[in-house]
Amino acid sequence: MGILLTIAYDGTNYNGWQIQKNGVTVCGALSEALTQVLGGENFSVLGASRTDAGVHALGQRVHLMTEGETRVPLEKLPQVINSALPRDIAVNDAIIVSDSFHPIRDAKSKTYVYKIHNHLHRNPLMWRYSAQVKTPLNLKMMQSACEYFVGEHDFAAFCSTGSSVNSTVRTIYSLSISENDGLMEICINGNGFLYNMVRIIAGTLVEVGGGKIHPNQIPEIMKAKDRTQAGKTMPPQGLTLVEVFY
Amino acid sequence: MGILLTIAYDGTNYNGWQIQKNGVTVCGALSEALTQVLGGENFSVLGASRTDAGVHALGQRVHLMTEGETRVPLEKLPQVINSALPRDIAVNDAIIVSDSFHPIRDAKSKTYVYKIHNHLHRNPLMWRYSAQVKTPLNLKMMQSACEYFVGEHDFAAFCSTGSSVNSTVRTIYSLSISENDGLMEICINGNGFLYNMVRIIAGTLVEVGGGKIHPNQIPEIMKAKDRTQAGKTMPPQGLTLVEVFY
Numbered sequence: 001m002g003i004l005l006t007i008a009y010d011g012t013n014y015n016g017w018q019i020q021k022n023g024v025t026v027c028g029a030l031s032e033a034l035t036q037v038l039g040g041e042n043f044s045v046l047g048a049s050r051t052d053a054g055v056h057a058l059g060q061r062v063h064l065m066t067e068g069e070t071r072v073p074l075e076k077l078p079q080v081i082n083s084a085l086p087r088d089i090a091v092n093d094a095i096i097v098s099d100s101f102h103p104i105r106d107a108k109s110k111t112y113v114y115k116i117h118n119h120l121h122r123n124p125l126m127w128r129y130s131a132q133v134k135t136p137l138n139l140k141m142m143q144s145a146c147e148y149f150v151g152e153h154d155f156a157a158f159c160s161t162g163s164s165v166n167s168t169v170r171t172i173y174s175l176s177i178s179e180n181d182g183l184m185e186i187c188i189n190g191n192g193f194l195y196n197m198v199r200i201i202a203g204t205l206v207e208v209g210g211g212k213i214h215p216n217q218i219p220e221i222m223k224a225k226d227r228t229q230a231g232k233t234m235p236p237q238g239l240t241l242v243e244v245f246y
Numbered sequence: 247m248g249i250l251l252t253i254a255y256d257g258t259n260y261n262g263w264q265i266q267k268n269g270v271t272v273c274g275a276l277s278e279a280l281t282q283v284l285g286g287e288n289f290s291v292l293g294a295s296r297t298d299a300g301v302h303a304l305g306q307r308v309h310l311m312t313e314g315e316t317r318v319p320l321e322k323l324p325q326v327i328n329s330a331l332p333r334d335i336a337v338n339d340a341i342i343v344s345d346s347f348h349p350i351r352d353a354k355s356k357t358y359v360y361k362i363h364n365h366l367h368r369n370p371l372m373w374r375y376s377a378q379v380k381t382p383l384n385l386k387m388m389q390s391a392c393e394y395f396v397g398e399h400d401f402a403a404f405c406s407t408g409s410s411v412n413s414t415v416r417t418i419y420s421l422s423i424s425e426n427d428g429l430m431e432i433c434i435n436g437n438g439f440l441y442n443m444v445r446i447i448a449g450t451l452v453e454v455g456g457g458k459i460h461p462n463q464i465p466e467i468m469k470a471k472d473r474t475q476a477g478k479t480m481p482p483q484g485l486t487l488v489e490v491f492y
Contacts, residue, residue, distance in 0.1 A: 010370045056371055078367055088370045121324055124256045124334045125302055125375060125486070240371070 001069060002101055003077070005062040006093035012128050012237065013088060016053040017060070026051070026089060030062065033084035042067050048103040048244045049110060054236030056129065059243040063103035109173060109191050111242040114202040114234065116184040130183065131238035137209030139179050145208040146175040148218035149201060156225035158201055159194035160233060168194055168225075177205065196233050203231030247315060248347055249323070251308040252339035258374045258483065259334060262299040263306070272297070272335060276308065279330035288313050294349040294490040295356060300482030302375065305489040309349035355419060355437050357488040360448040360480065362430040376429065377484035383455030385425050391454040392421040394464035395447060402471035404447055405440035406479060414440055414471075423451065442479050449477030
């Protein structure tokens, strides 16, 4: 049977979502917990998003496929899995999905938040969950740059090399920035994201906020499809996968 | 000369503020950094609040006394100390204070926040900074209990044994609770706090929210001066010292 789990994690101590040779991964830790919980049952897991090392999630979705009915009732499943998981990972929800469901293909959009702590001094309670930018950023300029990203565009300039995709065209449905007491939150929703796309858009907005790029230069950068014209890739700890919509 | 530092820390990995025989403490880590920064200079540090193991601070105040003028200019001091501190501690401000200044005696009031994550499932991004309460809490009942704590009262019922104080009378200037997406924040300001007082008040409010204590029972509990009638001492990780006012 197919079950869709909603899971949250603090990515600080993980080498990303995807199981790999080196390092502890979120998928690896979840699989270990599921092995305990499901006893001898065979199962497979597939995440909606391959979050990178250090990236967090509040609403990652994981497609759990089991051979038969699980021995744990569905409504108890999150709690039971949580008791087998380390405290920096938690299952928040479990629902039955149809046999044809696919967690990546069927995702209509995803929301990410990128947090910037814009302060000369670091905030020890936020370093795990935000990137510090010491120079003052102009919020209004950053906000006026947002509109240029919204819509269907070729985001080749906002994609790290090393990814193999058929097309670099994606649609951003919304992009906004708010600020509260020095903590900026960039919230982005789109139908799909290229490798490091959110972190490069965040880095480009930081350049806008620092006066190095003018908002109306964004269309040119997009058109040039040249990675070097966009901002830096911001560090992973500022990024959180908030929600995957089906 | 006397310097008042404002410091923030994530208390997760520290055995509290005060230097002691066992374990790494915030004051110990700060003193090590200051030894590096001030070179051979003699100095002493005294914190405004002796926060317990696991308790956090955004605005702890530390009185730094040096023999002469520090070799680092005052405006550079926070940055220079921060470069010698681990990333879970940071100095945010440094000001000169008079010779007669005393960080504990001269404090007019302190503000603490206690965070409760009221959800069946844990939030991996909040476990360091909040206490999870799984059963649903009635926010309105908790809010209506707050008024009974405000004012000058004998808080003997809300104090852990083991503390030696002349008087258990303290004045609470304000106490409020807000809730956002399952995260409750209890914000309390008062002229002084007994040992574990905020954590016991938080525990009592949790009993109110869970229906075990009625708001109008608070005055009786206060009058009885009986620790066993108040709620449990909530765990340290939910507590943050937000500000000390002079």
